[in-house]
Amino acid sequence: MRTALRELENPKGVLHESITPPEVTADVLAPLYRAPHPIWWIALFASMALAGLAVMTFAIQMSEGLGILGINQPVGWGTYITNFVFWVGIGHAGTLISAILFLFRQKWRTSINRSAEAMTIFAVTCAGIFPLMHTGRPWVDFWLFPYPNSRELWPQFRSPLMWDVFAISTYATTSALFWYLGMIPDLATIRDRAKNKVQRMVYSVLAMGWKGKATNWVHYERAYAQFAWIATPLVLSVHSTVAFDFATSKVPGWHTTIFPPYFVAGAIFGGFGMVVTLLVPMRKLLHMEKYITINHLELCNKVILATSMIVGYAYAMEFFAAWFSEDIPEQHQFLYRLGGDHSWAFWTMTLCNCVAPLFFWSKRVRRSLIAMWIISVFVNIGMWFERFNIFVLSLENEFIPTTWSYFQGTTFDWLVTAGTFGIFFTLFLLFCKWAPTIAIAEVKSVLPWRDQARATRHDHGESNKEES
Secondary structure (H helix, E strand, O other), rough: OOHHHOOOOOOOOOOOOOOOOHHHHHHHHHHHOOOHHHHHHHHHHHHHHHHHHHHHHHHHHHHOHHHHOOOOOOOOOOHHHHHHHHHHOOOHHHHHHHHHHHHHHOHHHHHHHHHHHHHHHHHHHHHHHHHHOOOHHHHHHHOOOOOOOOOOOOOOOOOOHHHHHHHHHHHHHHHHHHHHHHHHHHHHHHOOOOOOHHHHHHHHHHHHHHHHHHHHOOOHHHHHHHHHHHHHHHHHHHHHHHHHHHHHHOOOOOOOHHHHHHHHHHHHHHHHHHHHHHHHHHHHHOOOOOOOHHHHHHHHHHEEEHHHHHHHHHHOOOOOOOHOOHHHHHHHHHHHHHEEEOOOHHHHHHHHHHHHHHHHHHHHHHOHHHHHHHHHHHHHHHHHHHHHHHHHHHOOOOOOOHOOOOOOOOOOHHHHHHHEEEEEEEEHHHHHHHOOOOHHHHHHHHHHHHHHHHHHHHHHHHHHHOOO
């Protein structure tokens, strides 16, 4: 009975049975107190250098104008819209792991949800940069928000740009609050173990007076559950809203009802790809192999495999819909993707998103750290080129041949693209150093010894019942 109950409640055995609660606290907080690994410093300086390229590009753009980019008529956004949608998609895995898997009581999420939530916030931060910078005058971007003003002007709520403002700001706010709420018990633990007054004072403020009493836990668990069900619809609504930016237009390749579910599946696919890309080196450098196990990563790889097949199905349905519609511009658009000037981008996307993840059908590949990391990098590359195919190629070949053009990014396009990756990795590396990368309280709640104790009490209860 005890074994059966343990297998029912912890079917994957993601954590080792010998781990104890004090050991969890000591291991998770150890990176905060010891000197960073040399590789961490190298990665930080490299990321900051890339981030500096983005800052430099934005500064030149505000001085010289958007003409420094490769945008033209009719490709009016270029790499900016590609990067915007790419980073919005990356942020979806964190909310899925934290909120949806929490509501479904999936215990394996507890070791990876903290890092995924942080990844969400940093990715949305990178995404929000591009619409604001593309307005050309970012210093007046506050005009996008509806507020009483002396100009008596209000934003145009029928504009897709406004939809993005509300969708991204809501998603970022909810994700940040959800992430911070989950860290409060762990921040209190750091406060109680602080070695100097400054550190104790900082973490005391962040912990918001947490005492760990029963009433604290009751309110905390209620609030966490409320945030979970509030954040769950955002996984579907935010990227669906971004999809509607394009699906509501009449541009060939955009005007289709498949975009909302297609974008959501692609966002989860790319988000989990980034999760694996980050967690594989992080668990090694921070010595977290006991908590982020191969079983955790294998489950992430299964999600990647499933969503890859959904995305591949969406690709096929786009071609089928174009053929079935008998719409000449629509058909020409997809033939252009297959053999046009940017066909290399289409085939790169297909190989990375539809072919590479198929190796995860093999259990040996799913459980190989090197193989899964390489495939996850291919997934990230493929998802960037997916957005490039949708937003750039569709505009290059619209209805009238005289308006056809060829987008060729300038050096600044690629500098700002690399620079936002630098911003993202810089924020994540700082997070790994100054905050607990694993939810201590949640991991303790799913340790195997608790299942054993619960099973023991259950067996003793049945024995006593039989004796009575």
